Amino acid sequence: MGRFVKGESGRVDWWFPGVVVLAALALFALPFGTSVFAPLALLAFLGIALLVTRCGVLWREPWIRWAFLLLLALWVPQLMALSVAVDFDRALRTALTYPLFAIAVIPILWVARRRDIAIPVLYVVLALAVFWSLDGLLQFFSGSNILGYPYNGRRIDGLFHPNMRLGIVLAHFLPFVLEASRRLASSSRLALLLPLIVIVAIVLSGSRAAMLATLVTVVAYGVFLVWFYRLRPRVVGVLVGMLAVGVAAALWVSPETRDRLAVVTQMSDFSIEGLDAATARRGTIWFASWQVAKDEPILGVGVRGVEPVAHARGYTDMSFSHIHLYFMDVLVSTGIVGLVAYLAALVGILWALWRGARRGLREARPDFVVGAVAIFVALNPLNVHWTLYSSYSTAVLWLVVALALTPIVYRQTNR
Numbered sequence: 479m480g481r482f483v484k485g486e487s488g489r490v491d492w493w494f495p496g497v498v499v500l501a502a503l504a505l506f507a508l509p510f511g512t513s514v515f516a517p518l519a520l521l522a523f524l525g526i527a528l529l530v531t532r533c534g535v536l537w538r539e540p541w542i543r544w545a546f547l548l549l550l551a552l553w554v555p556q557l558m559a560l561s562v563a564v565d566f567d568r569a570l571r572t573a574l575t576y577p578l579f580a581i582a583v584i585p586i587l588w589v590a591r592r593r594d595i596a597i598p599v600l601y602v603v604l605a606l607a608v609f610w611s612l613d614g615l616l617q618f619f620s621g622s623n624i625l626g627y628p629y630n631g632r633r634i635d636g637l638f639h640p641n642m643r644l645g646i647v648l649a650h651f652l653p654f655v656l657e658a659s660r661r662l663a664s665s666s667r668l669a670l671l672l673p674l675i676v677i678v679a680i681v682l683s684g685s686r687a688a689m690l691a692t693l694v695t696v697v698a699y700g701v702f703l704v705w706f707y708r709l710r711p712r713v714v715g716v717l718v719g720m721l722a723v724g725v726a727a728a729l730w731v732s733p734e735t736r737d738r739l740a741v742v743t744q745m746s747d748f749s750i751e752g753l754d755a756a757t758a759r760r761g762t763i764w765f766a767s768w769q770v771a772k773d774e775p776i777l778g779v780g781v782r783g784v785e786p787v788a789h790a791r792g793y794t795d796m797s798f799s800h801i802h803l804y805f806m807d808v809l810v811s812t813g814i815v816g817l818v819a820y821l822a823a824l825v826g827i828l829w830a831l832w833r834g835a836r837r838g839l840r841e842a843r844p845d846f847v848v849g850a851v852a853i854f855v856a857l858n859p860l861n862v863h864w865t866l867y868s869s870y871s872t873a874v875l876w877l878v879v880a881l882a883l884t885p886i887v888y889r890q891t892n893r
Contacts, residue, residue, distance in 0.1 A: 494593055497524065497585045501599070504582075504877060505606055508647055509637035514873050518582045525581035528588055541883045541890060542587050544827050548879065549580040551823030552866065555808075555816030556781055563780025564787055572781045572867055579872045583880035587887050594892075596845070596885030597661070603881065604658035607651050608672050611679035613637050614644055618682055618732075632734045633684030643870075645683025646863050648676055649691035650878050653852040656699050657844060670717070674724045681728040684738050686757075687802075687863035691855050696721070698851045706843060760802045760862065766793035767801050771810040778813035781867045800868070805859035807866055820866075824857050834886065842889050849882035 503517040528536065536542050556573045563569035589595060614636035617623035627639035638644045648655075655673050662669035677696070680688050704714060729736050753761025766788040770779060779787050784801065788794050801807040809817045828850050835846035856878040857866075864871040 493585065494589055497521070497589045498595060501586050501880070502602055504873075505602060508874070509610065509643075511641065511870070515869065518579065518873055521582035521585050522578040525584035528584055529581065532588070536584065536588070539587075539591065539887065539890070540830075541887045542584070544830060545580065545583065545587065545879060545883060548823045548827060549577060551819040553577050555777075555812035555819050556867075558815060559777045559780045559812045562774065562777050564783030565780060568782040569780040575869065576867070576872060579869075579876045583876050586880045587883060590884040590887040591891045594888050596888060599881060599884060600654055600658040600661070603651050603654045604672065607648055607655045607676050610636055610638075610644065611648065611676045614679045614682065615675070634679065634682045636679075642683070642685065645680045645685035645688030646691075647874060648680050648683070649685075649688040649695070650852070650856055650874055651881075652676060652680075652692055652695045653699060653848050653855065654881055656695070657848045660703070660844075670720070674720060677721065678724050678728045681725055681735060682732055684735050685863065686738060686742065687861065691858070691861070694858070695851055695855055699847070702844075702847045757802075757862065759796065762794055762796055763798050763801055764803055764806055767803075767806050767810045769793045771806070774810075774813065776813045777815060778809065778811045781811045784810045800865040802862050802864070804857070804861045804866055811867065821859065824854070824859070828854060831886075838889070845885040845889065849886055852878050852882045
């Protein structure tokens with residue numbers, strides 16, 4: 479036990495157990511809304527202490543530096559847009575709190591420099607994702623989940639009740655679920671069924687945005703598996719067949735989910751009405767936001783400022799809290815300046831991960847690929863769920879970044 483709490487000098491190292499427990503609590507608290515902010519606040523406090531005492535060391539770590547650059551790309555344009563912010567108070571609150579979520583993951587990456595925590599963390603994510611999924615399936619088939627939250631007859635939400643976040647959160651963590659299951663499959667083939675449980679829960683959650691993110695993850699990770707392990711066609715056929723049967727069964731037992739997917743075909747009308755029908759009226763929101771973005775192209779109208787501007791200028795009379803399209807959200811909130819910074823940071827970190835996968839050891843390539851897929855899914859400019867600027871989505875984003883970079887930071891430091 480001593481090796482887990484002793485530093486190299488022999489002194490008790492409280493960083494390791496403290497940070498790991500707080501990170502686990504943050505993941506565990508995700509279904510319970512604002513509860514996730516408590517462990518993240520404590521991690522942010524530790525992160526600030528590290529920035530004060532170890533800033534130079536942190537900046538010299540390439541992958542921690544990439545996390546800093548990603549933060550700056552998303553945060554600095556918010557500060558610049560304050561000069562033109564329509565809703566200054568809300569924009570200021572967002573700008574002041576936003577970096578804390580990124581700072582909260584610094585202690586996790588700091589511990590990862592010295593401790594190989596990637597595998598335990600992967601299995602924790604797998605266990606939580608499967609548990610949340612099984613709870614959602616219980617809710618679907620029995621009418622309520624383990625806490626008695628009822629099924630609404632259309633979409634499962636499980637422990638995330640009453641918020642419809644189950645599918646989106648599972649889709650964000652699916653890359654890690656797939657990788658953890660692959661590792662477990664070497665000792666038990668039954669582990670291959672675990673991602674299927676999660677994917678079925680995503681389908682029954684009814685979130686089309688989550689299904690789209692899942693499709694991106696499964697295709698990208700599947701192509702990597704076939705290429706990296708030279709899988710035989712028979713093995714590929716079995717895996718694809720399992721996935722197809724699972725998804726087909728989910729759609730068969732849920733006519734409501736089938737109906738939600740069927741309306742997507744109305745996008746072929748190439749009209750605002752068809753787009754609204756296919757995207758839960760997001761077409762109107764996107765059109766109004768685009769008009770505002772054209773009016774204020776450089777710095778936008780500030781975070782959370784698009785709705786009052788769209789109403790005042792007559793672009794829409796519909797109330798909305800989020801734009802539900804990441805690149806449009808960034809463009810209208812922080813202008814071309816913010817959009818260029820966001821896309822440059824995303825392309826930059828993906829390029830760095832690709833280069834690391836090509837130049838690194840063969841056994842390290844899965845870490846880079848999983849990290850790249852997870853970060854892309856979390857920051858995909860075409861994501862149509864949530865917003866880049868809400869507290870909860872920011873918490874999920876930076877937890878994904880931490881999970882993606884943890885094994886890479888360890889390999890970089892201890893290669």
